[in-house]
Amino acid sequence: MTTVLEQVAVGTELSPLALPPISRTTLALFAGASGDHNAIHIDTDAAHDAGLDDVFAHGMLSMAYLGRLLTSWVPQARLRHWSARFTAITPVHGEPTCTGTVTAVEAAGDGRLATVDLKVTLADGTVTLSGTATVVLP
Amino acid sequence: MPAPASAVVAAVVGRRQEPVTVDVERGRLRMFAQAIGETDPVYSDVAAARAAGHPDLPAPPTILFGLDLERADTLGFLAGHGIDLGAVLHGEQAFTYHVPVYAGDTLTFASEFTEAYSKAGGKLDFLVRRTRVTRGGELVAELDNTAVIRNGAAA
Numbered sequence: 001m002t003t004v005l006e007q008v009a010v011g012t013e014l015s016p017l018a019l020p021p022i023s024r025t026t027l028a029l030f031a032g033a034s035g036d037h038n039a040i041h042i043d044t045d046a047a048h049d050a051g052l053d054d055v056f057a058h059g060m061l062s063m064a065y066l067g068r069l070l071t072s073w074v075p076q077a078r079l080r081h082w083s084a085r086f087t088a089i090t091p092v093h094g095e096p097t098c099t100g101t102v103t104a105v106e107a108a109g110d111g112r113l114a115t116v117d118l119k120v121t122l123a124d125g126t127v128t129l130s131g132t133a134t135v136v137l138p
Numbered sequence: 139m140p141a142p143a144s145a146v147v148a149a150v151v152g153r154r155q156e157p158v159t160v161d162v163e164r165g166r167l168r169m170f171a172q173a174i175g176e177t178d179p180v181y182s183d184v185a186a187a188r189a190a191g192h193p194d195l196p197a198p199p200t201i202l203f204g205l206d207l208e209r210a211d212t213l214g215f216l217a218g219h220g221i222d223l224g225a226v227l228h229g230e231q232a233f234t235y236h237v238p239v240y241a242g243d244t245l246t247f248a249s250e251f252t253e254a255y256s257k258a259g260g261k262l263d264f265l266v267r268r269t270r271v272t273r274g275g276e277l278v279a280e281l282d283n284t285a286v287i288r289n290g291a292a293a
Contacts, residue, residue, distance in 0.1 A: 033169040035208030067199035083232035
């Protein structure tokens with residue numbers, strides 16, 4: 001792992017994280033576990049009342065998947081700052097894939113700081129999240 | 139170019155919510171790991187976490203968002219200031235980490251609305267809420283939540 005991180009350079013791609021289709025069960029479990037109880041993600045009646053055909057996934061579920069992408073690449077303590085914009089909703093049964101590419105590496109103190117561009121993309125090509133992370137490298 | 143936000147949204151800038159205090163529980167972290175399909179045992183097995191050098195289960199990167207959301211009643215706060223909740227979307231979320239958080243920690247979340255602006259000729263207002271997360275007075279993380287408010291979206 002350490003050796004791999006020392007070789008990180010502009011253009012390095014993180015191993016993509018492809019998720020299975022998001023089930024209603026996943027949305028229910030995520031609502032309870034995360035603390036995001038907004039009914040529009042778990043209750044079709046509430047979705048209908050809001051003029052929608054169905055519930056849709058929490059944006060923060062996709063950001064949590066991006067978190068998995070990052071922490072499977074570097075120990076979590078190396079993650080200093082990150083942000084994501086929510087650009088499209090994720091429908092039930094959507095299949096997100098998380099990707100990341102290193103776009104900058106600069107010296108910082110004893111180590112290096114890498115900037116990673118992040119994306120979550122559905123099977124039809126829709127980008128649902130777009131973000132950036134700052135990661136400390138050896 | 140961003141322009142000034144509508145009066146209702148701009149009036150929230152500078153407002154602070156009552157801080158909330160939350161215990162970070164092992165069971166909660168395990169449930170969260172299961173819900174997001176996290177299989178790295180560091181996030182669910184105390185022995186694996188300790189073997190990796192952690193004092194207990196680490197809090198994964200995004201869980202601070204929900205721990206705050208669950209207690210702080212931010213939507214109620216915004217509704218109390220005249221903002222139509224049906225028009226509110228989560229536009230952007232940022233996290234800055236200073237110190238790792240572990241199961242067993244007691245955290246305090248203190249939030250303030252720090253900035254508001256509009257785009258798209260006033261059709262969209264943006265409202266930034268900054269949350270400082272502290273443990274025994276030590277700053278451990280900051281969260282920036284940008285809400286998008288669609289003016290005239292709801293009939």
